[in-house]
Amino acid sequence: MIFRPKYFFGETFSGFRKNFLMFFTAITTVAITLFIVGFFIIIVFDIQAILSSIKNQVEIAVYLKDNVTDELKTYLENEIKGWDEISQVNFVSKDQALEKFKKENEGSEILKEIQGNPLPASFELELKSPEKVEQVALRFMDKDGNFIEGVDEVIYGQNYVQKLFSITAIVGTIAFLIIVVLLLAAIVLIFNTIRLSVHARRKEIEVMKLVGATNWFVRLPFLFEGFFEGFIGSVISVVLLYFLSNYLLIRVEKAIVDTMHIKDLAILGSNNIILYVYAGLVILGGLIGIFSSGFALKRYIGV
Amino acid sequence: MNMIEFKNVTKVYEDSTIALKNVNIVIKKGEFVFLVGPSGSGKSTLIKLLIREIPVTTGSIFVAGRNICNLKASRIPQLRRNIGYVFQDFKLLPNKTIFENIAFALEVIGKPAYAIKVQVPQVLKLVGLANKINSYPHQLSAGEQQRISIARAFVNRPPILLADEPTGNLDPATSDGIMKLLSRINLIGTTVAMASHDKSIVNSMRRRVIELEEGEIIRDQKRGVYGS
Numbered sequence: 001m002i003f004r005p006k007y008f009f010g011e012t013f014s015g016f017r018k019n020f021l022m023f024f025t026a027i028t029t030v031a032i033t034l035f036i037v038g039f040f041i042i043i044v045f046d047i048q049a050i051l052s053s054i055k056n057q058v059e060i061a062v063y064l065k066d067n068v069t070d071e072l073k074t075y076l077e078n079e080i081k082g083w084d085e086i087s088q089v090n091f092v093s094k095d096q097a098l099e100k101f102k103k104e105n106e107g108s109e110i111l112k113e114i115q116g117n118p119l120p121a122s123f124e125l126e127l128k129s130p131e132k133v134e135q136v137a138l139r140f141m142d143k144d145g146n147f148i149e150g151v152d153e154v155i156y157g158q159n160y161v162q163k164l165f166s167i168t169a170i171v172g173t174i175a176f177l178i179i180v181v182l183l184l185a186a187i188v189l190i191f192n193t194i195r196l197s198v199h200a201r202r203k204e205i206e207v208m209k210l211v212g213a214t215n216w217f218v219r220l221p222f223l224f225e226g227f228f229e230g231f232i233g234s235v236i237s238v239v240l241l242y243f244l245s246n247y248l249l250i251r252v253e254k255a256i257v258d259t260m261h262i263k264d265l266a267i268l269g270s271n272n273i274i275l276y277v278y279a280g281l282v283i284l285g286g287l288i289g290i291f292s293s294g295f296a297l298k299r300y301i302g303v
Numbered sequence: 304m305n306m307i308e309f310k311n312v313t314k315v316y317e318d319s320t321i322a323l324k325n326v327n328i329v330i331k332k333g334e335f336v337f338l339v340g341p342s343g344s345g346k347s348t349l350i351k352l353l354i355r356e357i358p359v360t361t362g363s364i365f366v367a368g369r370n371i372c373n374l375k376a377s378r379i380p381q382l383r384r385n386i387g388y389v390f391q392d393f394k395l396l397p398n399k400t401i402f403e404n405i406a407f408a409l410e411v412i413g414k415p416a417y418a419i420k421v422q423v424p425q426v427l428k429l430v431g432l433a434n435k436i437n438s439y440p441h442q443l444s445a446g447e448q449q450r451i452s453i454a455r456a457f458v459n460r461p462p463i464l465l466a467d468e469p470t471g472n473l474d475p476a477t478s479d480g481i482m483k484l485l486s487r488i489n490l491i492g493t494t495v496a497m498a499s500h501d502k503s504i505v506n507s508m509r510r511r512v513i514e515l516e517e518g519e520i521i522r523d524q525k526r527g528v529y530g531s
Contacts, residue, residue, distance in 0.1 A: 207408075
């Protein structure tokens, strides 16, 4: 068979013109369903990114007794620095602690009440992997459950940290399931719509077959058509998502980040994941289009 | 030369109805043949077998000397390009103009555009509807639509033209016109086989008549009439 692009594209585009309603329906279906899927994926990535930013801020504060000697302090500091899980150790002296406290409570009555310096010196530990926080904290205890020499108290937000970790895990699983379900629903919906648009032209297929068109000759315009429907629909969904995320989501995100004192702005601001989401949606749209058409044709092409 | 030959052809459908029983037919090049018989007698099955829309159960069918029963799927389009097919219900595409409907049949078999531009008006002239080239099927009468359907089947100048009840939806006067057209196409040298219910048409034409009943040939008569 000679490949004749003029015929195929001509058929595809005159099809667009003459079956406008069918094309319009198919394209809108693709656009809307993929938009919903994409929107959910972005939100989920966003939530995940914010949660992991929070996770990364998990710290351990090790408060020292007032009578700790410089020697013991240096010994402890070196010891801690030697642990694999630790990414950073900051020493906060009694004076620094008081200064920080004053700064945070400026103008408050409480400052007048303070006499001398009641605040302890401390080590602030940042972790490479926040999940190991408990393990690290336990190292400051001996086997009887007492703190080791020089340490007065270890605080890492015990309850809060565990909850955070289990919430992250649950949110991750649920989000994944929802995305899978949404994606399947989108695929089925798109498939059915495109199948309808093939069905609407079954007479044409019948005539083509009976005048001696080869199967590929019948198939190609429909595959083009399916591809265009999927492609155009998904591009529309991506454009919508782009505007939505750049003008709306990013503001919401900034607000969340500001109120929660998160250091790095998460996904939308700094991450390329969203570009992959966009590219993925367009590829998915085109492929569903082609496969739906091809699959729908199987029924009619066997004349 | 034998254009069409059925040799001991039997067709049994999947639901085990026997549509044709040991049928033998020879149709020579340039013949005009009526296939008559009541509904369910096997006329349509015969035509469908010829264009390989369905496969035979046993026996063999030759078209222009070639056995089409063992044709590979990829060769079926080639067979169909040599057989024009006229439907009872025309099967014109409603969203294409008359020109596009006929051109479509040429496009899908890979004819170049310049040939299409010449051939379509020519065949429209032959069926007497050159002035309808830019109309849509719904703007035409039933008889005119059938002429267009014949034009589409014949535009590629196939050596064989099959017509399945082409006058089934038409009134007698219009039917006469269609028969004249088919006769003219036959005169050019095309082998024509036509299934029909229409007694008066068959009788007035005085052509070869093959009568089927319950899948068997009960009569094959030169210059025959509908009922014996």
